Amino acid sequence: MHGLKSKWPVALDLAGSNLPFRLEGEIGDLVVLGEIPKEIEGTFYRVMVDPFVPPDPRNVPIDGDGNISAFRFHDGRVDMKTRYVETERYKLERKANKALFGLYRNPFTHHPCVRAAVDSTANTNLVLWADHLLALKEGGLPYAVDPDTLDTTMYDPFKGQISAKTFTAHPKVDPFTNELVVYGYEAKGLATLDVVTYTLDQDGKASEELWIKSPWCAFIHDCAITKNWLILVLWPFESNMERLKAGGQHWAWNYDLPATFLIVPRRSEVAEKYGWKKGEHRRQFWKNCMPIHTAGAWEGEDGKIYLESSRVHDNAFPFFPPDDGRMPSPDSKADFVRWELDPNLPDGTQTPDPVVVLDIPSEFPRIDERFMTTQYEWLFLDVFLPEKHDGSKNIFHGLNALAMHSNKTGKTKFFYAGDDSLVQEPIFIPRSEDAPEGDGWVMALIERRAAQRCDLVVLDTKNFEKPIAIVQLPFHVKSQVHGNWVEAKRLKTQKSLVRQMGELKISGQGALEPLI
Ligand code: V55
Ligand code: FE
Secondary structure, eight states, rough: OOOOOOOOSOOOOOOOOOOOOOEEESSSSSEEEEOOOOOOOOOEEEEOOOSOOOOOOOTTTTTTTEEEEEEEEEEEEEEEEEOOOOOOHHHHHHHSSOOOSSSSGGGGOGGGGGTTTTOOOOOOOEEEETTTEEOOOTTSSOEEEEEOOOOEEEEETTTOOOOOSSSOOOOOTTTTTTTTEEESSTTTSSTOEEEEEEEOOOOOOOEEEEEEEEEESSEEEEEOOOSSSEEEEESSSSSOOHHTTOOOOOEEOOOOSSOOEEESSHHHHHHHHOOOTTTTEEEESSSSSSSEEEEEEOTTTTOOEEEEEESSSSSSSSSSOOOOOOOOOTOOOOEEEEEEOTTTTTTTOOOOOOEEEEEEOOEEEHHHEGTSOOOOOOOEEEEEEGGGGTTOOOOSOOOEEEEEEEEETOEEEEEEOOOOEEEEEEEEEESTTTTOTTTTTEEEEETTTTTTTEEEEETTTTTEEEEEEEEEEESOOOOOEEEEEEEEESSOOOOSSSSOOOOOOOOSSSSOOOOO
């Protein structure tokens, strides 16, 4: 080794290579193997955790500046652009040329001069709503980004309507009512029990503001919606002011807390129908585990709620250990399950053991989102295929395949990404507006570990095992947190993502005279 030191800590990423990316730029017309159907017209937006300055060495891998990649598909071609979200935090630290923010969501560890600044890295999800690309981080309000230039245009685009201090990174679109269902937790400030939910219409107008109390200061990362209900998923981490003031981590896992679902009415009429007072909701719990991300939820004819999620049977975020420092067991299992919840049961009931849908480590489930709120058939998600590895099923392997699973037939098809490859969160694109459920394409970034490069694979759901196209990136991008597909027709502006050539005339100054 050369012995030269870097300020960059070695391990920053949740999965895959830890290489910082930090590039902002554009590539017109990426190299494509195979053929991209012309019907795929739109942009795949994704975001990664990519600290611009070397972070505090005690900080966690989910706290770093959001860097956006956009892949715009048009005429069978793909343009790419990358750009940081210019949050207050990014600008302050870039100007200072060093980290000013200490630990994740702990202002007591920040430099005193930035304690009043917005502490959002906008690094978790990108959702197009009311003509803004919302760059989301659940500890703050959204940043708005221009969907073509990727310029950061403002903080809090729903100004004056959202009195909460926080806004989820996993809002849900109801495709039947054209509403965005959102919530915030720790909504009145650090370590508060206040949770608020809202509905935004397609112009970004908020209604159905409802304040409730969380049973403890829980990590409420994801949710699901049905026609009538919003179900908040509480992870068994806990925050409190004492640990924050002592300069500790925002979260500590608590082995004594159960994973808990809060069933919240989406509309005041729903609460009235059940005879519930304003703010009344139903708390249902299971055992200590981490239901990480939801696929969707629906209501059965029996009035019960079915919710599907990935599940890790232990603490999947060991960088937020319990106060006694206990680490998750090395053979911790993970799977994908269907929970049964019931708004008719009394508050504080234990839910039955969930049905195991896929008995392999599974994460980043997606559905055909035209069917969000209803009983869908098709699931698209990342999985770990143990038989492609050493047969062991613990959670500490990377996700090496994409799965397409039918809830009707119980059959699963797999796209295995190849030895030494890891798969990031997929997105689904319907073949046309009225195509049957699940008929279309699935896309995901694949990391080629040895080559330190990434590919964007395009799969046709009619033949899921083999890609129809591979879009080659000439470099490695960090692993995605989340991303979404936006159809071209949803963008008002329709400007090119990358620089275009203007009118061209040949100057006539070359070695040969023009032939004609
Ligand atoms: C997650 C990620 C976050 C976060 C909270 O994957 C939860 C879960 C990238 O930031 O702030
Ligand atoms: Fe998430």
